[in-house]
Amino acid sequence: MEPFDVVDIIRAKRDQQELDPEQIAWVIDAYTRGVVADEQMSALAMAIFLNGLNRPELQQWTNAMIKSGVRLDFSKLSKTTVDKHSTGGVGDKITLPLAPLVSVFGVAVPQLSGRGLGHTGGTLDKLESIPGWRANLSNEEIFQMLDSGPGAVVCAAGADLAPADKKLYALRDITGTVDCIPLIASSIMSKKIAEGTASLVLDVKVGSGAFMKTQEQAAELARTMVDLGSDAGVNTVALLTRMDQPLGRTVGNALEVQESLDVLAGGGPEDIVELTVALAQEMLACAGKPDEDVAAALKDGRAMDQWRAMISAQGGDVDAPLPVAPCQHQVLAEDDGYVMCLDALQVGVAAWRLGAGRARKEDPVSAVAGVEIHAKPGEAVRKGQPIATLHADSDSRFDRALDTLEGAWTIGHDVPELPQSLILDRIAQE
Known part of the structure; x- marks a missing residue:
């Protein structure tokens, strides 16, 4: 016998009542x-979408999702842990460097x-475009890499980590309840x-290429x-960062x-370097090391050594060389x-249509597909000059991608005034 009736819970949230922790x-x-059916959880998710959760409700909701699976414990490591999470953007390859x-x-x-x-x-x-690289590691392998190995690991989250979230995320995707804070x-x-990380730095994207379109959201x-x-x-600390134009000059897996x-070799696009350095400084400050010269570690090869390890x-x-697209197509500027x-x-959508992304979780992705950008805001162009190169496994991919890119570049006759920094704001614990 279950202690609650889910219909009563749905009605309560529908009627703007506060749910109790139990x-x-x-x-x-x-x-x-599996006791609560998908259609019932869909109704509850929509009620939450419309009426929200207050702070105690949200804390309990999050705790319940954590308790649906295992919680990793890194307290026995010989060093502190700090992680970064981005809410997702176009060309956002920052985790890699x-x-x-x-x-x-x-x-x-x-x-x-x-x-x-x-x-x-x-x-x-992106990382699976590197020959031989594997995403799935055991907990023992993760601990070994962090403690006595290179000290960093990028891998897939296990199925036993917050399984309630995996189930609910798939449901939100098909019921119009994704955009709910x-x-x-x-x-x-x-x-x-x-x-199980001790500290966390959040990179919350703002703009046309992000889920959050406005700084207020x-x-x-x-x-x-x-x-x-x-x-x-x-x-936990969060940075709000701009996502009106792609980060860097590539969008796609092997391209990124x-x-x-290039960044790890001491070069690369300025915006990628700026954000990598800013987030590294925040992460190290959280870990009690606020005065380290992170820019120097990119320039002198130490970060590249860690990457290789x-x-x-x-x-x-x-x-091994990264894979290269057999088919390429140039996009030309239409004006000076x-x-x-x-x-x-x-x-981002063009790269997806070229094969770099997926519409459903089970879809395959192409390692070589994507968009290489030759002209970004503030840069001068001449009519007929290549402003992008499309990469794909097949020529048949180009038409839909080109349709998507129609009007993506706005060309004017005056030098635009561009924002000085990618970082809009910093939000820390009160």
């Missing part, structure tokens, strides 16, 4: 066990990552808290997640790995002038 703990557990960079300074970085869905690329998809925050933070999400982390005893290697430890061949803006969402 109701929340039961409904998450019962849904994970960031994890090895932070590990240079004796901090363990357990980066349990995911796969891409829609127009935002997944870190695991309490459900987004609890989804992200249940996995990150269950992961992003700030609300960031504050909600920082509060959840604080309530759970995880030292190559760009990350990290990739090799997961079976990757660090000396300056690039005024470049729409991140259009570029």
Whole structure:
């Protein structure tokens, strides 16, 4: 005999009542066990979408999702742990140079990552373009890599980590309840808290290529997640960062790995370097090391050494060439002038249509597909000059991608005034 009736819980939230902790703990557990049906949880998710969860409700909801599975414990490691999570953007390859960079300074970085869905690329998809690299590790392998190995690991989260979230996320995706701040925050933070890291830095994206289109929305999400982390005893800070144009000059799996290697070699696009350094500084400050010269570790090869050790430890061949697309197509500028803006969402969707992303979780992705950007905002172009190169496994992919990119570059005759920094705001524990 179950202690609650799910219909009563749905009605309560529908009617804007506060759910008590026992109701929340039961409904998450019962849904994970299959006692609460998908259509019932769909109704509850929509009621939450419309009426929200207050801070105690959200804390209990997140705790219940954590308790649906295991919680990792890194307290026996010889060093402290700090992780980073991004809410997802176009060309967001920051994890790749960031994890090895932070590990240079004796901090363990357990980066349990995911796969891409829609127009935002997944870190695991990118790394799987490296021959031999494997995403799935045992808990023992993760601990070994963090403690006596390279000190950083990027791998798949196990199925036993917040399984309620995995089930609920799939349901939200098909019921129009994805864009709900309490459900987004609890989804992200249940996995990150269950992961067992001591500190967490959040990169909350704002703009056309992000889930949060306005700074106000992003700030609300960031504050909600920082509060959840604080309530759970995880030292949490968030940066709000711009996502109106793609990060760097590549969008796609192998393309983004190559760009990350450029950054680790001391070069690479300025925006990638800026954000990597800023997030590394925040992570090290959380770990009690606020004065380290992270930019120097990118320039002098220490971060690259950590990258090679990290990739090799997961079976990757660090000396093998990355795969290259057999088919390429250039996009040409239609006028002389300056690039005024470049729409991140259009570029992301184009890369997806070229094969770099997936519409459903079970879809395959192409390692070689993507968009290489030759002209970004503020740069001068001439009519007929290549402003992008499309990469794909087949010529048949180009037409739909080109349709998507129609109007993505806005070219004007005056040099545009561009923002000085990618970072809009910083939100910390109160």
